Amino acid sequence: xxxxxxxxxxxxxxxxxxxxxxxxxxxxxxxxxxxxxxxxxxxxxxxxxxxxxxxxxxxxxxxxxxxxxxxxxxxxxxxxxxxxxxxxxxxxxxxxxxxxxxxxxxxxxxxxx
Amino acid sequence: xxxxxxxxxxxxxxxxxxxxxxxxxxxxxxxxxxxxxxxxxxxxxxxxxxxxxxxxxxxxxxxxxxxxxxxxxxxxxxxxxxxxxxxxxxxxxxxxxxxxxxxxxxxxxxxxxxx
Numbered sequence: 696x697x698x699x700x701x702x703x704x705x706x707x708x709x710x711x712x713x714x715x716x717x718x719x720x721x722x723x724x725x726x727x728x729x730x731x732x733x734x735x736x737x738x739x740x741x742x743x744x745x746x747x748x749x750x751x752x753x754x755x756x757x758x759x760x761x762x763x764x765x766x767x768x769x770x771x772x773x774x775x776x777x778x779x780x781x782x783x784x785x786x787x788x789x790x791x792x793x794x795x796x797x798x799x800x801x802x803x804x805x806x807x808x
Numbered sequence: 809x810x811x812x813x814x815x816x817x818x819x820x821x822x823x824x825x826x827x828x829x830x831x832x833x834x835x836x837x838x839x840x841x842x843x844x845x846x847x848x849x850x851x852x853x854x855x856x857x858x859x860x861x862x863x864x865x866x867x868x869x870x871x872x873x874x875x876x877x878x879x880x881x882x883x884x885x886x887x888x889x890x891x892x893x894x895x896x897x898x899x900x901x902x903x904x905x906x907x908x909x910x911x912x913x914x915x916x917x918x919x920x921x922x923x
Contacts, residue, residue, distance in 0.1 A: 737913035799851035
């Protein structure tokens with residue numbers, strides 16, 4: 696049973712470009728969560744999605760960031776017009792149901808030059 | 809092993825000793841707690857969890873203790889091994905308030921095991 700998959704593992708972008716981060720949840724999991732981790736800090740919640748629905752986006756920056764979890768395919772975290780401050784590790788987690796343990800993927804490390 | 813709070817970011821223990829990692833949480837409404845282990849370059853790995861109707865839970869070589877009165881959580885690792893070296897995070901969710909999607913993470917403690 697494969698765990699949470701994320702790709703790419705490393706992503707380098709120049710300021711102003713777009714970054715697309717993908718997450719495939721564990722088999723049987725329909726709840727996806729995105730977190731951001733700055734160097735030497737804990738993870739900060741960004742957004743919680745179920746299939747085709749954003750349930751809680753209270754941790755998402757108001758501009759440039761968006762997330763989706765389509766009926767088919769992985770969840771996507773999209774960052775438009777990236778800035779250096781977006782450089783971080785972005786982790787996706789999934790759970791089979793709400794209020795259950797969240798299992799994390801290996802993360803995507805975004806570097807903005 | 810030494811007992812430290814999250815305000816002291818590093819814990820160094822001798823291989824074979826027991827480790828105790830402490831976490832103080834602030835949200836009295838939190839009722840589900842998880843310890844995660846994060847190795848360099850990897851995602852957080854689930855270690856053990858505990859719900860607020862319990863004060864102790866044991867796993868393989870690990871024990872989590874919860875003291876709701878003082879809002880304190882600890883992780884005990886028995887016979888610490890080099891493979892236990894990592895950053896450890898406590899995380900909490902207040903399920904009962906309905907904000908049950910967000911894990912709130914502590915800042916983390918680095919556990920370093922001396923051979």
